[in-house]
Amino acid sequence: MLRIPCPYCGVRDQDEFRYGGEAPIIRPADPDKASDKEWADYLFYRENTKGAHLERWLHTYGCKQWFLIERDTLTHAITQVRLMDGVSGDG
Amino acid sequence: MGYSGLNLLKNAFSGHRNWPRVWRDPEPKKHYDVVIVGGGGHGLATAYYLARNHGIKNVAVLEKGWLGGGNTGRNTQVSRSNYFYPESGAFYEHSLRLFENLSQELNFNLMFSQRGILALCHSQHEMELARRWANAIHLNGIDSRMLSREEIKQRIPELNLDCRFPVWGGFVQERGGISRHDAVAWGYARAASGLGVDIIQRCEVTGMETSDSQVLSVETNRGTISADRFALCVAGHSSQLAAMAGLKLPIYSIPLQAMVTEPVRPIFNTVMLSARIHVYVSQSDRGEIIVGGGADTYASFAQRGSAQVHWDNYSAMVELLPIFGRLRMMRQWAGVCDMAPDVSPIVGKTSVENLFISTGWGTGGYKAIPAGGDTLADTIANDETHELLQPFGFDRFESGALIDEGAAAGVAH
Numbered sequence: 140m141l142r143i144p145c146p147y148c149g150v151r152d153q154d155e156f157r158y159g160g161e162a163p164i165i166r167p168a169d170p171d172k173a174s175d176k177e178w179a180d181y182l183f184y185r186e187n188t189k190g191a192h193l194e195r196w197l198h199t200y201g202c203k204q205w206f207l208i209e210r211d212t213l214t215h216a217i218t219q220v221r222l223m224d225g226v227s228g229d230g
Numbered sequence: 231m232g233y234s235g236l237n238l239l240k241n242a243f244s245g246h247r248n249w250p251r252v253w254r255d256p257e258p259k260k261h262y263d264v265v266i267v268g269g270g271g272h273g274l275a276t277a278y279y280l281a282r283n284h285g286i287k288n289v290a291v292l293e294k295g296w297l298g299g300g301n302t303g304r305n306t307q308v309s310r311s312n313y314f315y316p317e318s319g320a321f322y323e324h325s326l327r328l329f330e331n332l333s334q335e336l337n338f339n340l341m342f343s344q345r346g347i348l349a350l351c352h353s354q355h356e357m358e359l360a361r362r363w364a365n366a367i368h369l370n371g372i373d374s375r376m377l378s379r380e381e382i383k384q385r386i387p388e389l390n391l392d393c394r395f396p397v398w399g400g401f402v403q404e405r406g407g408i409s410r411h412d413a414v415a416w417g418y419a420r421a422a423s424g425l426g427v428d429i430i431q432r433c434e435v436t437g438m439e440t441s442d443s444q445v446l447s448v449e450t451n452r453g454t455i456s457a458d459r460f461a462l463c464v465a466g467h468s469s470q471l472a473a474m475a476g477l478k479l480p481i482y483s484i485p486l487q488a489m490v491t492e493p494v495r496p497i498f499n500t501v502m503l504s505a506r507i508h509v510y511v512s513q514s515d516r517g518e519i520i521v522g523g524g525a526d527t528y529a530s531f532a533q534r535g536s537a538q539v540h541w542d543n544y545s546a547m548v549e550l551l552p553i554f555g556r557l558r559m560m561r562q563w564a565g566v567c568d569m570a571p572d573v574s575p576i577v578g579k580t581s582v583e584n585l586f587i588s589t590g591w592g593t594g595g596y597k598a599i600p601a602g603g604d605t606l607a608d609t610i611a612n613d614e615t616h617e618l619l620q621p622f623g624f625d626r627f628e629s630g631a632l633i634d635e636g637a638a639a640g641v642a643h
Contacts (some may be wrong), residue, residue: 140537141528154538158528161482175628183480183571183627187469189531212483212529 141210144220147202159195161185162207189213195223233337252416253423258430258452262290264610265448265457267435267471269293270302271411271596272588273463274418274429275603276610281425283604284611289427290457291419292450294434298415301465304533304565305596306488306512306522308501310347310406312367312374317621317633318574319370324618325601326405332600338417340409341515345500347406348377348385350550352395352506364401376401386502388553395506408501408512414599438474443583445475459610461586466531466566468589475582479589480571480627486525486593487535487564489543491557493517502550509546511554519554521547525567525593535564567592572632577606577622578615586610590622 141153167173167181192212197205209219231237231250241249264280266273269291280286293299309329311322333340351357360376367374377400383391391397423429430452437449447456462471466483494517503510509523523543526536540562548555570576570590575598577588588606591598605616615623626632 153536161529179480179627184478185469185480185482187479187482187529189467189470189483192529194529210528213531215530215532 141215141217143196143208144217145198145201145204146206146220146222147204148198151198151201155198155200157197157199159197159205161188162193162195191218233339252420253429256428256430258290258292258428258433258450258455260454260456262428262455262457263288264459264461265289265455266291266461266463267448268300268463268465269297269415269419269429269431270300270463270465271298271414271418271599272465272591272602272606273461274298274415274422275599276461276463276588276606277427277429277603278418278422278425279604279607280611281422281427284607286611287426289422290455291422291427291429292433292435292448292455293429293431296431297419297429298412301565301567301591301595302415302599303412304488304563305411306510306520307408307411307514307596308347308406308510308512309342309409309597310403310501311370311372311597312347312349312363312403312406313370313635314363314366315633315635316370318635319367319372321601321605321618321622322597323370323372324604325598328600328604329409329597330405332414332417336417336421338413338420340413340417342407342409343515344405344407345512346385346402346404347501347503348382348400348402350382350400350502350504350506351398352504353398356506357398360399360401367403372403373405374401374403385500386498388497388551389502390550390552393507393549402500406501408514410515411596414596418599418603435471435474440475440582445582445585459584459586461588461606461610463588463606465589465591465595466568468568468587472580472587472589475580475585477580477582477585479587480576480624481568481589482529483531483566484525484527484569485530485532485535485564486522486567487540487543487562488520488522489540489559489562490514490518490520491554492560494519494557497553498551504546504550507546507550509543509550511547511551518560519547519557526564531566533564533566535562569593571627572634573636574633575602575622576624577602578609578619580624 207221311326364374498513501512576590608616
């Protein structure tokens with residue numbers, strides 16, 4: 140069980156959170172003009188980093204806020220916690 | 231040396247001390263026709279079918295650890311073909327049919343036992359969906375049958391039908407079953423090695439030399455090895471290996487865990503699963519009760535699952551089968567699953583000319599080993615995607631023709 144430091148509520152058990160996948164995932168700037176390949180990249184293709192991994196979490200049973208953490212996917216150590224900044228977390 | 235009753239008797243006279251080693255342990259050559267990265271079930275099966283069906287015997291399988299030490303030795307050893315979509319049905323049925331004759335073909339006892347795979351339903355709505363699912367399987371030309379509550383009671387007397395969310399009924403694929411997972415890796419390795427394939431263990435690929443459109447060679451801790459064609463069969467680490475060739479994949483890696491109890495006498499003669507209460511249970515030939523369930527949701531390469539998932543799996547099992555409640559758990563482990571967005575595999579050619587890939591097996595790659603190996607070997611040999619693999623290429627992520635088998639695991643992952 141991870142112990143996740145919510146930037147709003149403090150450290151809580153992982154049970155209270157929902158995992159939101161890797162970040163950043165940037166939506167195509169002009170959706171009407173995006174090609175099939177650009178849509179596939181945005182929707183499906185991932186870095187899937189082994190090591191320091193920036194990811195989104197939602198504090199479902201707390202403040203209900205999205206935020207970003209950097210976590211090592213091999214050791215599960217959490218090295219950074221950030222608020223959503225509108226860029227690296229897709230808004 | 232072939233395995234037979236006669237050889238068993240002969241070796242008994244010398245106290246079983248003179249059996250030859252099961253596969254050769256060669257030094258890697260400088261060049262091969264085909265290099266397969268990953269000595270799990272899929273890699274070994276691909277090498278075997280390349281040699282047997284296509285006469286391509288100058289093949290190496292590179293494994294960074296030991297054979298079958300990854301997901302091939304970490305699953306719950308279930309085989310079945312009860313998939314919803316025709317594309318998946320055709321593929322997994324091919325695999326099940328190969329499994330049915332595999333012990334004879336490989337001259338290696340895989341202990342394949344078709345004891346049936348039985349899915350429970352816990353509400354009227356689940357019963358309706360199960361009927362639709364069972365009918366879809368029928369339309370794919372594969373056996374499946376609805377079971378009443380009474381029939382289930384008869385098949386699994388130890389089941390607590392009136393648990394929280396009582397059992398309404400279920401459906402069964404009688405030809406589904408389990409086998410010995412290590413034996414699948416060892417059987418393929420032995421047969422491939424016998425045909426001339428070099429199986430090289432403790433050989434980790436650390437880099438690739440590429441030209442514009444091709445992979446020229448792989449760097450390993452045992453030297454540089456070049457080849458005409460390369461295949462990646464590395465499950466959870468597919469993204470890392472593909473990145474060495476400059477490819478990005480629609481794959482994310484998560485851990486899935488399973489556990490076994492201490493061994494007991496034969497008591498449980500089927501594979502039972504419940505999507506609602508979220509667990510699946512069978513008994514191995516060694517007597518252990520094998521328990522599997524949900525996966526962790528977050529990205530991980532750690533080969534361990536978290537405690538709350540373990541707890542959920544085990545409490546679900548005890549609710550359905552209270553008779554196992556006092557068994558001690560002996561081992562618990564996890565494998566790193568390569569998940570594709572539609573939970574279907576991605577197998578065949580890549581945008582790099584001479585690089586082939588077998589990935590996206592996610593939480594269910596074990597059952598696909600024979601068909602995965604057979605069809606990938608065919609694709610590599612002919613440089614043309616095998617018919618059964620046509621729907622499972624990269625193009626589906628752009629065309630939108632996904633094969634959404636999210637429900638097919640039987641339990642949600």
